[in-house]
Amino acid sequence: MDQLRKNYAATDTARADGIGASDFSYNTGSLACPRCEGTRRITLDVQFLPDVDIVCPDCDGSRYAPEAAKYLRRDISLPALLQCTVREAMDHTEDLPSVCRKLTKLEELGLGYLTLGEASPALSGGEAQRLKLVSQMNRDQTGTVFVLDEPSVGLHALDVQTLLRVFDKLAAKGATVTVIEHDLHLIVNADHVIDLGLLEDNPGSEVIATGSPADITRNPDSLTGKYLSQKLE
Numbered sequence: 001m002d003q004l005r006k007n008y009a010a011t012d013t014a015r016a017d018g019i020g021a022s023d024f025s026y027n028t029g030s031l032a033c034p035r036c037e038g039t040r041r042i043t044l045d046v047q048f049l050p051d052v053d054i055v056c057p058d059c060d061g062s063r064y065a066p067e068a069a070k071y072l073r074r075d076i077s078l079p080a081l082l083q084c085t086v087r088e089a090m091d092h093t094e095d096l097p098s099v100c101r102k103l104t105k106l107e108e109l110g111l112g113y114l115t116l117g118e119a120s121p122a123l124s125g126g127e128a129q130r131l132k133l134v135s136q137m138n139r140d141q142t143g144t145v146f147v148l149d150e151p152s153v154g155l156h157a158l159d160v161q162t163l164l165r166v167f168d169k170l171a172a173k174g175a176t177v178t179v180i181e182h183d184l185h186l187i188v189n190a191d192h193v194i195d196l197g198l199l200e201d202n203p204g205s206e207v208i209a210t211g212s213p214a215d216i217t218r219n220p221d222s223l224t225g226k227y228l229s230q231k232l233e
């Protein structure tokens with residue numbers, strides 16, 4: 001956002017109007033929607049009923065006042081750009097290397113379908129985890145341990161492949177990636193598996209089998225192993 005605000009402030013129209021980067025902030029800027037104050041939602045006080053939270057009817061959830069639509073950069077305004085998906089926004093920001101680099105990383109993490117202006121509470125747990133990984137991908141990760149709880153939740157099989165490439169990248173940078181998962185694609189690609197499950201005579205969580213995915217399939221007690229063997233064929 002910082003980079004985008006600067007670039008919108010640098011357009012001829014914005015300069016002519018004396019509009020600076022801070023004016024483009026939807027939290028505090030002069031172009032923020034005055035009704036919802038840039039929060040994109042308003043609370044309706046309905047008598048005798050609990051308050052109702054709705055999308056701001058003035059800005060339609062764009063967070064900006066109508067004047068903001070006047071400032072175009074490569075034919076698109078900042079509010080319109082924020083309604084684009086990551087993938088679409090990449091086309092509009094090709095000329096901004098630092099912005100485009102960040103968007104490319106999101107795309108690589110299988111998050112290309114997210115809308116730029118998406119509020120982070122609207123993200124699923126898996127999406128939020130992947131978003132956090134974006135900032136980590138190109139750093140040295142020696143001695144770092146990542147613990148991820150079902151990062152594949154809600155992902156298409158193709159996006160699971162993308163996620164696997166991200167884990168490989170982190171591992172290549174020296175990280176240890178620990179994943180709690182049910183997804184067989186992820187499990188079969190692990191170096192080491194700890195299969196936790198239920199034994200008939202023991203209703204609690206037990207370590208059923210450990211080892212490589214192939215080791216797990218050879219363990220007659222492991223139900224996971226039974227399904228993994230189909231993946232290994």
Ligand SMILES: [Zn+2]
Pocket residue numbers: 033034035036037038040041056057058059060061062063064
């Ligand atoms: Zn509004």
